[in-house]
Amino acid sequence: MSRPETDLLDSLPAELSQQLKDRVDRALLEFIRPNSASQFAQEAPELAKFREAIAQNDSMDDREFLRIFREFVPTTNYEPYRPFIAKFFATPCKEADVKNMFAPGLPYFLAMSSMTSGKSVKxxxxxxxxxxxxxxxxxxxxxxxxxxxxxxxxxxxxxxxxxxxxxxxxxxxxxxxxxxxxxxxxxxxxxxxxxxxxxxxxxxxxxxxxxxxxxxxxxxxxxxxxxxxxxxxxxxxxxxxxxxxxxxxxxxxxxxxxxxxxxxxxxxxxxxxxxxxxxxxxxxxxxxxxxxxxxxxxxxxxxxxxxxxxxxxxxxxxxxxxxxxxxxxxxxxxxxxxxxxxxSPGYGSSEGGVAITYHKGDPNTDYKVVLVDVVTEFLDVHSNEPSEHVLSIHELVAGGHYEPVLTTRNGLWRYRMGDVVIVKGFAPEDGLPVISYLHRREGGIVMAFGTTCTESQLTNAIVSAANRWIGQIMDFTIVGDDRDTPITYGYLVEIGGEIGKDARMAIQQTFEDLMAANDEFRTAFWQGRARKPTIRLLKKGTFTEYRREKCDKTNISISQVKVPVVLSDQKFREWFLERVRIEL
Structure with a gap:
């Protein structure tokens, strides 16, 4: 079906920029004012400078409170929250020990991450x-x-x-x-x-x-x-x-x-x-x-x-x-x-909902940032500035690549998502940015030659090659193929129907696409530090069985299981390799 034409702004007019800044400030205050009294905010070492600045300031109007937040709250990952969340799993679990942990009161539920990377559940x-x-x-x-x-x-x-x-x-x-x-x-x-x-x-x-x-x-x-x-x-x-x-x-x-x-x-x-x-x-x-x-x-x-x-x-x-x-x-x-x-249903994660589908663009890939569940700030992934140089929404540039940083209604403080998104432009009605997901910031396999192709580059290469040469892909994942030197990208692919008669051509096309998409990979290849990727086809039903295994192993819901583009779980790596039926 035809898609509506996008009407995005390439930059924000001064008046709209100020309105957006004020709106972000109000939303941020709505979250951090009550959450600043939480156990986490009062005890986490990462927020010590924030607490000290608050204690030394007699005048605590909204403007000053926001200044202190932006100056003294660092970016965080999951580790600072882990010991506080662990208190809910204690036996017995007393209300006094967990009340107001990250936000006022008791939680309605605890959301599980999907563990795509194979690491422990969050x-x-x-x-x-x-x-x-x-x-x-x-x-x-x-x-x-x-x-x-x-x-x-x-x-x-x-x-x-x-x-x-x-x-x-x-x-x-x-x-x-x-x-x-x-x-x-x-x-x-x-x-x-x-x-x-x-x-x-x-x-x-x-x-x-x-x-x-x-x-x-x-x-x-x-x-x-x-x-x-x-x-x-x-x-x-x-x-x-x-x-x-x-x-x-x-x-x-x-x-x-x-x-x-x-x-x-x-x-x-x-x-x-x-x-x-x-x-x-x-x-x-x-x-x-x-x-x-x-x-x-x-x-x-x-x-x-x-x-x-x-x-x-x-x-x-x-x-x-x-x-x-x-x-x-x-x-x-x-x-x-x-x-x-x-x-698409929108863009976000178990940490928080960042954006909703933008129907004036491509509804499968374009998302409009909203200020409902989280306030999103951004790190410029191509900047040489320190990682603490966090940008507010009105400071973004169309075409820029950024990592979202979330401060949430549920008590996360400047939490790094680890994704990379591109800003497509700004919605003309309210100035909110429209973004598209690109890949995980650390989502590729770092090969022996020191380069990392992104998830999107790896995905685009195999999808294009398979459609032309192999057949219809049902699912795929990638492991490091170290059977020869240097290590390379080892695609493990399940297809539906018959294998194309010239399926081996897919290796060359995948290789050429990665060479065109990633400068580091291209340089490493010409220096003899990289080789062509490999493609191995799996038995029919392998990924269905994988999802079933993940459900049984982790006790998460059927609808939540997703297959990682890059597989790091060593046990499942061997599990997949046992189901290889042919190598191209």
Whole structure:
């Protein structure tokens, strides 16, 4: 579909710049004034100079408070917060020990990071925001939609923490993904009453509540496919990571006969580990022979526009298509057809929501920074200034590459995200910057020859080469290939369908693309310190199995598992290499 033309400003007029500066100041004060009384702000060594400056200042008006923040609060990473968060995992956990830890009161839940890098899990406290913000797109786990939405929702949580309160009662707090926490927050669902909701439908969704509690990976996808195929009125498909939709389609294809037979007869298939969830699902699922006949005539996924034949009212697909998910875009667009509008859900992380989709640009890659959950400052990644030279929004330059730094409603102080974004320009209505994600700042493999290709360079090279020479990529990851010297980028790729007859040409094209994209790599090659990348193809279903393994190993939700562009986990590196079926 055609995209609207962007109307971004290349620079900020003086009046708009001042208005934006004032708006940022108000938002920043809204966060740091109450959070400055938190345990973290009062005890963290990193904020010692901030506390000292506050104590020595008799006049504490807003202007002076902001000056002290900007002058004395350094940038931070996760380590300063770790010992404070650990107090929630103590047994027993007393309210007095964790109250007002990062923000006033007790958190609603603890959000888990997705651990893409293979490092230990990070958790972030999430407090209940002001009630009027619960309807903001950043907090909406189930955005409104005409018709029904296909958006498989898991309520799987890692664990439940019990806080012993001062009044003799106890409070249970879940440790879960951000999307699950926001869903529970929006619906006011506590874990104590989960079993009482098994007969409910998630509002406007194709899946009943009971499916969100299914723990088996295969059962989760099969049951979501069953109820989604039965519902002809789907208007929106939403998968947080777009490439998970490819897995969903693969389950439909593999289980097509079973699914159609179940729809015709109104039965829940014999999938594993349903237990007490089977009865409510059987109660909600009715036979539909007409729909079964219609689906049989359409057939399983494969033809272009299959999705709009199954769901004639489908108009929109929402999902992240950047990073490793970019490899799945051709298959997704083939299944959806040209009439379905695609967009990203926004830009942020477990740390905080930074930006929402900018529909006046490319809704898959362009995001408008908002001042709702965080105040975002920036580090110029190409600057020679010290890392503490933090830029405010109104100081940015169109075309500049920056690392976002977050001060959040939930108590993070100048937290470095580690991403690199580009500023596309400024929204004319309010001056807020429109950004696009580029790559992780330290996301590449530093090879023996000392160069690092970025995630986006590595991704673009293999996606382009595969589309031309290998076939449709289902997923990929990259490891350091040290079987020869010097070490090089070792692509591990899973494709769908047959291998192209000239697949080996993909190695040369990938190499040429990296040479063109990265000056350091090109120099290292001509000096004999680098060699061509390698490409090895994996067995069918490898990445589906990987996601299942990650779910079981980390107890995070199915929807949160993402595949790293660069794999650092040594155990999973060997796991992938055992599944190589051919090398190009």
């Amino acid at each position: 958790t972030f406290l999430k407090y209940l925001p002001p009630s009027h913000l619960l309807q903001h797109p950043l907090y909406l786990a189930l955005p409104p939609s005409e018709g029904t939405t296909l958006s498989p929702s898991s309520l799987k949580y890692s664990r439940i923490l019990t806080i012993d309160c001062e009044d003799g009662q106890s409070k249970q707090v879940t440790v879960c993904s951000l999307s699950i926490g926001f869903l529970r927050m929006a619906m006011n669902w506590d874990v104590e009453h989960d079993n009482e909701r098994l007969d409910l439908w998630l509002p406007g969704q194709t899946d009943p509540y009971a499916i969100s509690s299914v723990k088996s990976y295969r059962a989760f996808f099969v049951l979501n496919a069953l109820f989604a195929l039965t519902d002809r009125g789907v208007t929106t498909i939403r998968f947080f990571f777009a490439n998970v939709f490819v897995i969903f389609l693969q389950y439909i294809e593999d289980e097509w006969s079973l699914l159609i037979d179940c729809i015709e007869k109104g039965i829940i298939p014999d999938v594993e580990n349903l237990g007490h969830l089977r009865a409510p699902l059987e109660k909600l699922f009715k036979p539909n022979s007409d729909r079964a006949a219609e689906l049989r005539e359409i057939g399983p996924p494969g033809i272009q526009g299959w999705a709009v034949r199954v769901w004639p009212d489908l108009t929109r697909f929402i999902g992240i298509t950047g990073g490793p998910a970019a490899a799945s875009v051709p298959k997704i667009t083939h299944a959806l057809g040209p009439s379905v509008f695609t967009q």
